Amino acid sequence: MKTARNIYKDEVDFVALALQSPDFAKHVKPNGQLDFSDPDAVRQLTKSLLLRDFGLKVDLPEDRLCPPVPNRYNYILWLQDLLDTTGDEYRDRYDPDRDAQDVAVYIRFSDVLHDRGGNVDEQNIKSARRNVQQNQLESRIKVIQTEPEGSLLDLDQTLEVERLDFTMCNPPFYESEKEMIASAEAKQRPPFSACTGANVEMVTVGGEISFVTRMIQESLELRERVQWYTSMLGKLSSVSILVEKLMEHGNHNYAVTEFVQGSKTKRWAIAWSWSDLRPAMSVARGIGGFPKHLLPFPSEFIFQIPDKSIDAIAEKIDTELSSLPIQWHWRPVMAAGVGFAMENAWSRKARRKARMQDSVVNKDEIDEKKAALGFKVQVKQERASANGVTVQVRWLKGTDTVLFESFCGMLKRKVEER
Numbered sequence: 001m002k003t004a005r006n007i008y009k010d011e012v013d014f015v016a017l018a019l020q021s022p023d024f025a026k027h028v029k030p031n032g033q034l035d036f037s038d039p040d041a042v043r044q045l046t047k048s049l050l051l052r053d054f055g056l057k058v059d060l061p062e063d064r065l066c067p068p069v070p071n072r073y074n075y076i077l078w079l080q081d082l083l084d085t086t087g088d089e090y091r092d093r094y095d096p097d098r099d100a101q102d103v104a105v106y107i108r109f110s111d112v113l114h115d116r117g118g119n120v121d122e123q124n125i126k127s128a129r130r131n132v133q134q135n136q137l138e139s140r141i142k143v144i145q146t147e148p149e150g151s152l153l154d155l156d157q158t159l160e161v162e163r164l165d166f167t168m169c170n171p172p173f174y175e176s177e178k179e180m181i182a183s184a185e186a187k188q189r190p191p192f193s194a195c196t197g198a199n200v201e202m203v204t205v206g207g208e209i210s211f212v213t214r215m216i217q218e219s220l221e222l223r224e225r226v227q228w229y230t231s232m233l234g235k236l237s238s239v240s241i242l243v244e245k246l247m248e249h250g251n252h253n254y255a256v257t258e259f260v261q262g263s264k265t266k267r268w269a270i271a272w273s274w275s276d277l278r279p280a281m282s283v284a285r286g287i288g289g290f291p292k293h294l295l296p297f298p299s300e301f302i303f304q305i306p307d308k309s310i311d312a313i314a315e316k317i318d319t320e321l322s323s324l325p326i327q328w329h330w331r332p333v334m335a336a337g338v339g340f341a342m343e344n345a346w347s348r349k350a351r352r353k354a355r356m357q358d359s360v361v362n363k364d365e366i367d368e369k370k371a372a373l374g375f376k377v378q379v380k381q382e383r384a385s386a387n388g389v390t391v392q393v394r395w396l397k398g399t400d401t402v403l404f405e406s407f408c409g410m411l412k413r414k415v416e417e418r
Helices: 014-020 039-054 069-084 101-112 122-134 155-159 177-186 207-225 236-248 310-322 348-357 401-416
Strands: 164-166 226-233 254-260 266-272 300-306 327-331 336-341 373-381 388-397
Touching: 014 039, 039 069, 069 164, 069 226, 069 254, 069 266, 207 226, 207 236, 207 266, 226 236, 236 254, 236 266, 300 401, 310 327, 310 336, 310 373, 310 388, 310 401, 373 401, 388 401
Parallel strands: 164 226
Antiparallel strands: 226 266, 254 266, 300 388, 327 336, 336 373, 373 388
16 A cells, blocks of 8 residues: 555546547547536546456446545544554554455445445435455455444444444435535535435434444443444535544544645545544644644654754663653664653652652553553654754553553653753
């Protein structure tokens, strides 16, 4: 997956795609552009991209939604980042041992097949199964027809699995056909791309907010059996409302982002987890201009130390953290270390208590899975500033924001020798 991250970084080159796909070439205009108001052209674009870039041959019904491949691929990359930055190895980067590419192929394919995870439409089900068979993917894709009032996340009876790394969802945006029509009429210009979606794909009782709220309710029961619950959204306002609902249920480990392909359609997404593994800030806080009080708590703390060498700062950090009753592993070659604390062990009160009890903590007995705080400290020296050293503290694990802030403040004071 890592090597293909920039596959749709730029706009799709229609001329280049036309040279590779004769069926698509029929729809490219002399100026090299595509008429996105033509449903046939939009469908063929999706089919040609899937065949060229992923080796998937699909048939798309004329009266059903035709999801844009680059937009869905952005969703996949965000999911990959969520997984990579909340893995058990605390790598905070692409993990080849936890490759979501196989799952990504399934999701890309199933979304084109219109399998929305709560699919109740007979035609979509038949189309999905036909495409699965013609690509010989029966061993990797399971198409399931669900009931309107049934569970959205039935792990036991429907999926027959103990746990999932993530869920992926693209619910119908509108709560009624009237709202859908009003939304279209309110646009200042015609839609950029033809919409061929049926009501069953565009409309659901209560709209996307109600649909994802059902997911939140079910996640309250499933909890950590799913690491990340995620959904794409068609309205930015829905993101704020759903974040507030998560907060009402005591969830403060969530992520928000936006998907933008070129200068055209924009979509948003939300993810939440009941585990205490914290995603990187770039992954969790991906909506510019989003209300600050609704953004996830920052999982990174950065400060700079002038006129010091990187070796001196690294040695200072290692010495200070090694003196605490916490689990701490420093790697000099990488100028980085990872640590775990069962509680606040650096405050004056904690140090005084330790002296009075004259107790010695066996650091090897600290269970990182039960730790209240997991963190990574990285020391860097920017080439442009030979005298400046940057210290980055990354919050890896935990739910207590005060504890994380306390640790960061302590480390900064110690390094600055205040």
